[in-house]
Amino acid sequence: MLVELISNSPHENNIALFKCYLNSCSFYKKVALSTEANLIIENEMRGYEYFYTLKGVENPAILTKKFFYEIDIPEFKGKKYDPEAKISGNEEMIEHIIDFYKKIWSTPSFFFIHGDLALCNVFSKTVSDFNVIDWEHFHYADKKYFGFDVIHMIFIALHNQIKKLNYINRRTKDFLKSCYRTLFSNFDINNALVNSPFQGSSVYIKNNRSLFKMSTDIEKKFVIAGYSQKELERLDYIFTD
Amino acid sequence: MNSNAKLLVSQIKKHYNEFDGLYSTNKDNLNYKKYHDSVVNIFPLKSKKKVVLKLLDIQDHHVGIDYGCCSFSLLNYAAHSCELMLSCSNDAKKLFLMKNAVKNSGLNNCIFIRFDTDRDILFDNAFDFSILSFQMPKTFLKTEPINIGSLCNSLFLLELENSFKLAFNNLKKGGKLFFSFMNRFSYTNFFQKKDKYSCSFINRILISSGFSKIDIFASFPDNIEPERIIPVNKKNFTDFKASYNYRLGKSVTGRMFNKVNVIVDNIIFKYLKLYHLSPSFIIIATK
Numbered sequence: 001m002l003v004e005l006i007s008n009s010p011h012e013n014n015i016a017l018f019k020c021y022l023n024s025c026s027f028y029k030k031v032a033l034s035t036e037a038n039l040i041i042e043n044e045m046r047g048y049e050y051f052y053t054l055k056g057v058e059n060p061a062i063l064t065k066k067f068f069y070e071i072d073i074p075e076f077k078g079k080k081y082d083p084e085a086k087i088s089g090n091e092e093m094i095e096h097i098i099d100f101y102k103k104i105w106s107t108p109s110f111f112f113i114h115g116d117l118a119l120c121n122v123f124s125k126t127v128s129d130f131n132v133i134d135w136e137h138f139h140y141a142d143k144k145y146f147g148f149d150v151i152h153m154i155f156i157a158l159h160n161q162i163k164k165l166n167y168i169n170r171r172t173k174d175f176l177k178s179c180y181r182t183l184f185s186n187f188d189i190n191n192a193l194v195n196s197p198f199q200g201s202s203v204y205i206k207n208n209r210s211l212f213k214m215s216t217d218i219e220k221k222f223v224i225a226g227y228s229q230k231e232l233e234r235l236d237y238i239f240t241d
Numbered sequence: 242m243n244s245n246a247k248l249l250v251s252q253i254k255k256h257y258n259e260f261d262g263l264y265s266t267n268k269d270n271l272n273y274k275k276y277h278d279s280v281v282n283i284f285p286l287k288s289k290k291k292v293v294l295k296l297l298d299i300q301d302h303h304v305g306i307d308y309g310c311c312s313f314s315l316l317n318y319a320a321h322s323c324e325l326m327l328s329c330s331n332d333a334k335k336l337f338l339m340k341n342a343v344k345n346s347g348l349n350n351c352i353f354i355r356f357d358t359d360r361d362i363l364f365d366n367a368f369d370f371s372i373l374s375f376q377m378p379k380t381f382l383k384t385e386p387i388n389i390g391s392l393c394n395s396l397f398l399l400e401l402e403n404s405f406k407l408a409f410n411n412l413k414k415g416g417k418l419f420f421s422f423m424n425r426f427s428y429t430n431f432f433q434k435k436d437k438y439s440c441s442f443i444n445r446i447l448i449s450s451g452f453s454k455i456d457i458f459a460s461f462p463d464n465i466e467p468e469r470i471i472p473v474n475k476k477n478f479t480d481f482k483a484s485y486n487y488r489l490g491k492s493v494t495g496r497m498f499n500k501v502n503v504i505v506d507n508i509i510f511k512y513l514k515l516y517h518l519s520p521s522f523i524i525i526a527t528k
Contacts, residue, residue: 002456003296005470006479008289016292019479021472031295033288033318066301067321 009033011214011221015040015136019075028073040136040213041069047135048073050112054104076131081119086161087154087172090119094154094175096127098182101150113141115212116222117149118156139211144192145204147183151197154179155224158235168238176239197239198224198232242350246304246325249367253327253352257362260353264337273334289466291318294372296458296470296525297417299323303369306411308362308404315372317346323369326351329362364411371408371418405450405526412528418452421464421523440473440522452526459519461506462487470523473516481511 002021006028009015014037018029032038045063048071052059062072079093087094097119105111114121115137123131141148154176162168168176184194193200205225209218219226227235242250253259266273294315299305303323307316309330316339320326328351330336336353343351356362408418424440440457447455461469461483468485483506487499509515 001298002472003470004472004479005292005295005467008292008466008468014288016289016295018292018295029295031292033291068318 003029013037013040013136013214020072026075028075030071030073032068032070034068038069041071043138043213044135045071047112047114047138050138051104051132051135054107073133076123076125076133078123078125078131080123083118083120084160085119085157087157087175088161088169090157091175093119093122093124094157094179095182096124097122097130097153098150098179100128100130102183105146105149111141111143111146113137113139113145113211114149115139117153119153122153137212137214139208139213141211142192144188144190146188146191147193147197148201148204150179150183151193151201152222152224154239155198155201155235159223173238177241180239195240196233196236198227198236199229202227202229202232243302243324245302249304249325249327249364250352252364252367253354257354257356260333260336260340260355262337262340264333266337273337276334277338289468290315293419293421293460293464293467293470293523294318294322296456296523297370297372297419299370304367305370305372306362306364306368307372308408309373316351317343317348319370319372320348320351324350327354327368328352329354329356331356362407362411366411366413368411369413369416371412371416373404373408373418373420402446402450405447405452409451409528414528416528418447418526418528419523420526421460421521423464423521424517424519440517440524443522443524447524447526452528454527456525456527458523458525459510459516460521460523461485461510462502462520464521464523467521467523471516471519473519473522481507481514483507483510 004019004021006017006019008017014032014034016031016033018031020027020029030041030044032041041063045061048059048061060074064070064072081090081093114132114135116134117132121132121134123133125131158168158172158176161172180197184191187194192204202224205212205218205222212218212222214221224232264273266277297319299319299322301322301324304325304327305319305323306327306329307319316326316328320343328336328339330353333355336355340351340353354362405418405420412418420443422443444455444457457473459471459473460467461471462485469481469483471481483503485503487502509518
């Protein structure tokens with residue numbers, strides 16, 4: 001088996017990602033480099049288990065508990081997105097992900113949060129079937145935080161767009177509003193994010209660091225947590241208007 | 242412990258002296274203090290270093306050997322993943338520090354032996370993997386007298402070839418040797434004297450030592466704490482994008498050089514794919 005190191009503790013989390021080539025197949029291997037990182041790997045496996053249980057298909061991820069834990073993840077087929085993917089040009093995909101999120105995340109009696117949902121962590125097999133990777137920050141949460149993952153995903157795409165274009169065009173603003181309407185149609189009256197989605201998500205991350213299994217500076221990992229409340233308020237106004 | 246490991250332990254105890262653990266660490270021993278500080282103070286940063294051992298595919302039942310044991314973290318990680326680990330060095334201060342560190346981390350599957358430089362460690366076909374933590378000598382600058390450089394180089398190469406042959410004899414069939422080194426033909430070493438330690442040169446020595454399969458990996462930004470390792474012979478690897486730090490400090494100059502390095506790396510390795518210019522290599526040689 002030939003291996004290639006893709007990343008090594010990118011957020012000082014002591015986890016390395018390898019791509020492995022065996023015969024004509026390839027798969028990814030996430031490896032813990034410390035006993036603390038074992039908990040993150042175990043948590044990631046839990047995320048895959050619940051996600052595939054809800055989807056009603058067999059979990060393709062395999063956890064190996066050596067002294068340092070490892071998780072094997074297949075190379076999912078389908079469309080892949082760049083970590084720098086913007087909203088412009090990916091509107092259709094975002095709409096499909098919101099539909100998928102509502103279908104999968106709404107059904108169970110318990111509610112869970114992926115924690116780091118972004119376009120680059122989603123693989124679309126078809127327009128209605130997705131695989132989601134990177135469940136390191138998976139945790140259970142109160143159902144009043146329904147929508148957190150989608151808000152986080154939209155924020156990252158928006159952040160990439162603002163960074164590159166330095167402004168939000170009319171088309172994107174309209175698209176954001178339509179996403180908001182779709183996500184929160186028939187919303188629960190107790191939902192904590194419906195009035196100020198970006199501000200609420202940022203506060204949720206900052207107040208629940210332990211749930212996200214973050215040992216280092218949370219602002220470096222989650223861009224939304226690095227924005228000021230004033231900036232988020234302005235973006236919330238565009239999103240919810 | 243499996244029968245293979247038990248047999249090996251009895252062989253070691255019969256033919257070699259286990260390190261007695263005696264070494265003076267008092268304040269006057271500057272030699273030890275310097276070494277202790279260099280290893281222990283930077284140890285928390287070294288978890289990144291462990292990834293290189295994944296290339297060896299260490300299994301629970303494996304028995305390994307670390308020649309030189311100059312890096313505790315590799316030894317520690319390998320020992321966590323295998324049945325038995327033998328560490329040998331001719332340097333008492335290294336053995337003392339590592340024996341204590343291993344003891345403190347709760348491992349009891351390591352044996353330390355101190356060997357004489359005149360006597361080889363011979364265990365024919367006993368090990369599943371070997372780590373050769375051999376320190377390459379510093380590159381000699383052009384300003385240095387050429388005769389000193391040539392002399393040291395020839396001594397070093399002789400030692401390297403002998404080490405490879407020794408490692409080969411001690412490995413089982415199919416066993417793997419880990420060896421890493423900085424590439425002297427990298428553009429980052431452009432202004433330094435070019436010597437013989439190219440990847441193809443090391444490759445030739447390994448083949449002449451008897452190894453049947455040699456996998457070469459380009460390691461970025463260095464071979465100590467790599468952030469990206471790419472198999473050089475594999476054509477369709479994941480797209481390269483330099484995003485690592487060259488650890489040049491946080492000064493303005495350091496950050497500037499880091500940015501320049503990342504841009505140059507993207508041009509050379511992402512677009513031109515000139516992997517023989519990579520900053521360092523890791524070699525896994527199979528018997």
